[in-house]
Amino acid sequence: MENLKEAHCLLCGSKSYTALEKIDSSELSRLYQTEFTTVPSQVTESKQVFELQNCLFCDLQFFLPIFVGNEEFYNWISAQNLYAPNRWEFDFVLSLLDTKQRILDVGAGSGTFALKALAQGHEVIAMDYSENARNYLTKLGIKVVADFAELKRLDFEPSLVTSFQVFEHLVNPTESLEQIHLNFPKARVAVSVPNRDRTRFRKEVFDFPPHHLTRWNEKALRECFRIANYRDCSVYFEKWNKIDSSYVLAFYLSQRFYRQLGLIFRLFRFSHLGLKILALKVADKSKLYGHSMMIISDKRI
Numbered sequence: 001m002e003n004l005k006e007a008h009c010l011l012c013g014s015k016s017y018t019a020l021e022k023i024d025s026s027e028l029s030r031l032y033q034t035e036f037t038t039v040p041s042q043v044t045e046s047k048q049v050f051e052l053q054n055c056l057f058c059d060l061q062f063f064l065p066i067f068v069g070n071e072e073f074y075n076w077i078s079a080q081n082l083y084a085p086n087r088w089e090f091d092f093v094l095s096l097l098d099t100k101q102r103i104l105d106v107g108a109g110s111g112t113f114a115l116k117a118l119a120q121g122h123e124v125i126a127m128d129y130s131e132n133a134r135n136y137l138t139k140l141g142i143k144v145v146a147d148f149a150e151l152k153r154l155d156f157e158p159s160l161v162t163s164f165q166v167f168e169h170l171v172n173p174t175e176s177l178e179q180i181h182l183n184f185p186k187a188r189v190a191v192s193v194p195n196r197d198r199t200r201f202r203k204e205v206f207d208f209p210p211h212h213l214t215r216w217n218e219k220a221l222r223e224c225f226r227i228a229n230y231r232d233c234s235v236y237f238e239k240w241n242k243i244d245s246s247y248v249l250a251f252y253l254s255q256r257f258y259r260q261l262g263l264i265f266r267l268f269r270f271s272h273l274g275l276k277i278l279a280l281k282v283a284d285k286s287k288l289y290g291h292s293m294m295i296i297s298d299k300r301i
Ligand SMILES: [Zn+2]
Pocket: 009, 010, 011, 012, 013, 014, 055, 056, 057, 058, 059, 060
């Protein structure tokens, strides 16, 4: 276990941070039970209290002790078929490109972005540390590498490096960004993370360890890029949409009435009823944030 006195901010290294909230593994297990039929064994066996810290310097929020998802945990995740096939940032970043790019997609996962980029005529290489992911990406016909060393051998110099929904899983996100900068200093970089100020944000089970180790806002994201020597960054926010609406309502109902009607509300989560009618009619959409935000190292892509 991490020694709390020696712990430091996972982004900037500061030792000045304050505790915001705590969750223990039994409460975390209960959150899993409200949404899934099984709980990952890494969670049930952990017997720990996780404390959410807020860095006073860079504003990143991070959990202590550090508790990284193991292979079994990520296999459990893959078995749930959860990841959205498409994301706002995929189309958004592609809409900014007016010339053909050489794209390196770090943490390519399901390959959805890589396939979209290829379909638009860009050259794409995917990078993923997971062997399962690499096998899957290869089957989709995507060129894939395990790491920077393997990429160097291909003599591929990207003009754009993307990394979507990856940094919140990392123990050392700044180091990962510095690696990109070190290898490809001329490439522009686009990184997306969940926005912790999103309107639907409640106690979402995946926003705790071992899934997400950190929670981000614009200040933290900009600080990460500043430390890694990127300048002229732009940050963009996903807007609230009908998926957020149904998620909020289903989440609220499943938390409140799970014991009686859990299955019905878990199914309801995937319908687009409910708050779509309620929230979108009463709320000012311009002030509601969707799930993600993205930083791009230079808007002149
Ligand atoms: Zn910090």
